[in-house]
Amino acid sequence: MAGTWWRDAVFYQVYVRSFADSNGDGVGDLAGLKSRLPYLADLGVDALWLNPFYRSPMADHGYDVADPRDVDPVFGTLADFDDMVAEAHRLGIKVTVDLVPNHSSDQHVWFQEALTAAPGSPERERYIFRDGRGPDGSEAPNNWTSVFGGPAWHRVTEPDGTPGQWYLHLFAPEQPDLNWDNPEVMADLEKTLRFWLDRGADGFRIDVAHGLAKPPGLPDMEAVKETLAGDGHPRFDYDGVHEIHRRIRKVLDEYPDSMAVGEIWVQDVERLKLYLRADELHLAFNFVIVQARWRADELRKAIDDSRDTVSGTPAPPCWVWSNHDIVRHVSRFGEGLVGDRRARAASMLTFALPGVVYVYYGDEVGLPNVELPDEVLQDPTWERSGHSVRGRDACRIPMPWTPGEPPYGFSPEPVDTWLPQPAGWSPLAVESQVGVEGSTHTLYKEAIALRKAREEFSGEMTWLDAPEGCLAFRRDGGLTCLVNFTNHPVELPEHRELLLTSVPLVDGKLPGDAAAWLV
Numbered sequence: 481m482a483g484t485w486w487r488d489a490v491f492y493q494v495y496v497r498s499f500a501d502s503n504g505d506g507v508g509d510l511a512g513l514k515s516r517l518p519y520l521a522d523l524g525v526d527a528l529w530l531n532p533f534y535r536s537p538m539a540d541h542g543y544d545v546a547d548p549r550d551v552d553p554v555f556g557t558l559a560d561f562d563d564m565v566a567e568a569h570r571l572g573i574k575v576t577v578d579l580v581p582n583h584s585s586d587q588h589v590w591f592q593e594a595l596t597a598a599p600g601s602p603e604r605e606r607y608i609f610r611d612g613r614g615p616d617g618s619e620a621p622n623n624w625t626s627v628f629g630g631p632a633w634h635r636v637t638e639p640d641g642t643p644g645q646w647y648l649h650l651f652a653p654e655q656p657d658l659n660w661d662n663p664e665v666m667a668d669l670e671k672t673l674r675f676w677l678d679r680g681a682d683g684f685r686i687d688v689a690h691g692l693a694k695p696p697g698l699p700d701m702e703a704v705k706e707t708l709a710g711d712g713h714p715r716f717d718y719d720g721v722h723e724i725h726r727r728i729r730k731v732l733d734e735y736p737d738s739m740a741v742g743e744i745w746v747q748d749v750e751r752l753k754l755y756l757r758a759d760e761l762h763l764a765f766n767f768v769i770v771q772a773r774w775r776a777d778e779l780r781k782a783i784d785d786s787r788d789t790v791s792g793t794p795a796p797p798c799w800v801w802s803n804h805d806i807v808r809h810v811s812r813f814g815e816g817l818v819g820d821r822r823a824r825a826a827s828m829l830t831f832a833l834p835g836v837v838y839v840y841y842g843d844e845v846g847l848p849n850v851e852l853p854d855e856v857l858q859d860p861t862w863e864r865s866g867h868s869v870r871g872r873d874a875c876r877i878p879m880p881w882t883p884g885e886p887p888y889g890f891s892p893e894p895v896d897t898w899l900p901q902p903a904g905w906s907p908l909a910v911e912s913q914v915g916v917e918g919s920t921h922t923l924y925k926e927a928i929a930l931r932k933a934r935e936e937f938s939g940e941m942t943w944l945d946a947p948e949g950c951l952a953f954r955r956d957g958g959l960t961c962l963v964n965f966t967n968h969p970v971e972l973p974e975h976r977e978l979l980l981t982s983v984p985l986v987d988g989k990l991p992g993d994a995a996a997w998l999v
Contacts, residue, residue, distance in 0.1 A: 485574065486683070486739045486762065487796050489526035490831075490928055491838045495804050496533050496555055497541060497898055498878045499841055501891040507898045508878065508890070510556040514564040516881075517571055519910065523844060523921075524928035527574035529685050529741075531804060533561070534580075537587050539654035540860050543578075543687065544585035548672045558679075565680040574682035576739070581669055581724075582691040583655040591656055595636060599645050606664055607656050608648040608694065609636075621646050623700045624715055628652050629864035632715070648698075650691060650715055652860045660692050660720070666727055673731045677738055686728070689742030689755065689764075693720030717746050725760040732762075741765060741798060741836075749789050756793035763798045763836060764789070770806055774813045774822050774993075776951045776965045780943070783833065790835075797835030801826055802843055808875045811849040820846050821993045824923055824982040825963055828995035829951075831927045832961035834941055842879055844924040845908050849874040856900055873899055880909040918984075926980055934959070934979070936999045947971070960998045967992040 500512030510533060520528070532542030533555040542552070551558050568575050584591060590606050597603035599611070610621035612635065620633035627650055634653040638644035648657045658665050673684070695714045702713070725742075732738045741763035746752045755761050766786040772778040786797045801809040801823070813822035823846060830837050841847075852873055859871025878897045881889030883906035887897050906912060913919035931937050939956020946952035949966035952973075959979075964970050969989035972978070976998035978985075983994045990996050 485737065486527065486836060488834070489574070489836055490524065490931070491527045491529050491576070491836065492520055492523070492525040493529045493531070493803060493838055493840045495531045495841055495876055497531075498876050498890075500879065500881070501887075501895075501897070504891050504893050504895055505554070506878075506887070506891055506895045507554050509554065510551065510560040510564050514560070514567050517564070517567050517573065521571040521573060523925055524932065525573065525839065527576060527682065528568065529576045529838065530578060532578045532580060536585055537654065539585070539652055541858070543580055544583070544587075544652065544655045545580050546585040546587040547589075548580070548584075549675045562679060569680065575680065576683040576685060576741075577676055577681050578687060579669075579672070579684040579740075580687045581658070582688045583649065583651060583657045586654045586656055594647075596639055599638075604645070605662050606659055608659050608698075609645045610648070610698070612646050616643075617645075618643070621648075622698050624648070624650070624698070625701070626651060626864065628861045629866070629869065648694075650688075652864065654860075657694075658692075660694070660724055666724070670727070670731050673728065674734075677731075677735045682737060683732070683739035683741075683762075686740055686742045686761070688716075689725070689761065690717045690721060690744045690746050691715070692724050693718045695720075717751060722754060722757075722760060725755065729759050729761070739763065749785060752789050753791075753793055756790060756795040758794050761795070763795055765798055765800055765838075767800075769799065770801060770809070770812075774826075774965060776946075776949055776963070779829075779963075779965075780951055797833065798838070799830040799833055799835060800838040800840075801830065802840040802875065803838070804840070804876055805872055806875065808840070808842075808847060808849045810843075810846055811874075818993065819848065820920070821983060824920060825993055825995035827924060828927055828980065828982050828997065829961065829963050831931050832937070832953075832955070832959060832995075832997060834939070834955065839924070840875075844921050845880070845910055845913050846920040847877070847879075847908060850877045850902050852899065858899065877901055880905045882911045883907075883909045923980075923982060930979060930997070934999070958999050961995065962990060962998070963995045964990050964992055972996060973998060 497508045499508045500516045501508050502511035534545045535547035535550045535552045536542045536544050565575050593603040594607055611617050613619040620631050624632040626632045632650050633646040635646045636644045649655050695718045699714050739762040742761045744764045755764050766789050768785045769782040772782040790797050810819045810823040813819045857873050859873050861869045861871040877899050878890040886901040888909050913921035936957040936959035941953045941955050944952040944954055947970045950964050952962045954960050969986050969991045979997040981996045
């Protein structure tokens with residue numbers, strides 16, 4: 481239905497650097513993505529979410545945007561973007577792109593102008609520059625910390641060579657925060673929104689959507705906190721952020737088929753609901769589920785929390801197990817075959833729930849995290865933390881397409897990929913799994929197809945009585961989902977037709993760490 485296609489869509493997150501390399505430089509690009517779109521159409525996904533591909537010095541792999549209305553040469557050209565979107569639309573796949581409104585790159589023309597301008601100038605008012613504390617201004621303006629480690633302030637050298645003002649960066653120093661009290665900033669974002677929507681983008685994922693607005697006076701934090709959580713600290717979830725989202729929504733409403741989903745690390749359900757009012761975001765990631773362990777009680781509570789979050793709002797729930805910032809759930813749920821088995825059951829769990837499902841690239845072939853040697857780590861958190869936090873590289877390894885040796889078909893010829901792929905990944909390669917009975921890819925494809933085709937996957941859900949250590953629920957349309965979190969088999973409900981299981985039954989029973997769909 482026009483305007484609501486996203487309400488029960490399966491989105492596929494493409495970390496562009498790691499998906500498919502067309503030119504042999506070891507880095508994924510838009511032309512590589514276009515070449516793999518038939519694969520994604522065959523998998524059955526409805527829409528893509530692309531991580532940033534804009535012009536950037538890559539201090540944070542594209543989340544430091546130097547020009548939000550152009551493509552970085554490492555990923556291709558605007559023509560490549562247009563060609564990819566046209567092909568995706570031809571195949572029936574929507575395309576959403578990342579929006580990074582909290583900060584720019586320090587190489588953005590605005591920030592370069594700010595560095596050469598005087599304190600208090602219009603150029604500096606686009607960012608958050610402040611005089612330092614102390615008699616000589618040598619102390620940071622407040623005690624805020626960076627999410628990437630260390631202080632959230634960096635002191636500049638003024639054009640005359642003297643130590644000068646400080647600027648705020650909630651992430652890396654190369655990512656100065658924009659000043660959302662300045663109308664120029666909103667006007668520029670509206671221009672960016674229309675630029676990509678006019679080129680065919682179907683919507684946006686909004687990075688740090690609970691950030692952006694800062695409280696007057698920039699008060700000190702009560703305690704040092706190096707997380708994204710909006711948990712009462714003044715860096716995040718300040719009430720002023722909602723007016724920004726209303727302005728974004730006004731632009732999106734000019735394009736009736738478009739949508740936006742927010743990255744919102746806010747634990748309080750009532751605070752999170754505010755972002756989902758009818759004039760703000762269409763969707764919000766609720767990360768409670770990714771913080772739960774593989775236990776029936778914890779996951780039931782996480783699912784209920786997610787449902788409570790959208791209750792009374794126009795938004796459906798939004799389910800995600802993995803993304804470019806968190807440990808892949810195959811590795812989070814256990815080592816080796818245990819983690820793989822649990823991840824298969826988890827996928828069936830979320831595909832059975834009402835709402836929107838996001839699949840991270842490689843989920844459908846069971847990609848795990850890969851621990852890398854120190855010398856190849858690239859995430860800025862590694863350096864910023866003094867080599868105490870390894871960062872997010874382990875969940876961003878390039879996709880294996882064909883069995884054999886690295887780069888496993890990721891690049892058209894042997895090359896060192898931007899992050900190294902491990903030996904022994906042939907069984908995980910796409911070509912090793914497509915069409916193979918029992919493979920993770922086959923499970924995903926069958927689950928997505930059933931979810932789309934069967935009327936039983938309709939309506940709301942109701943919890944059912946289940947054996948101890950299990951979860952069971954029923955959709956209004958008639959689907960029953962049973963997940964066994966224990967290490968012993970359990971009986972299936974009687975007189976029901978079995979649609980799909982995450983692993984084969986054992987003597988007619990559902991084994992441990994497994995899921996079943998029945999109608």
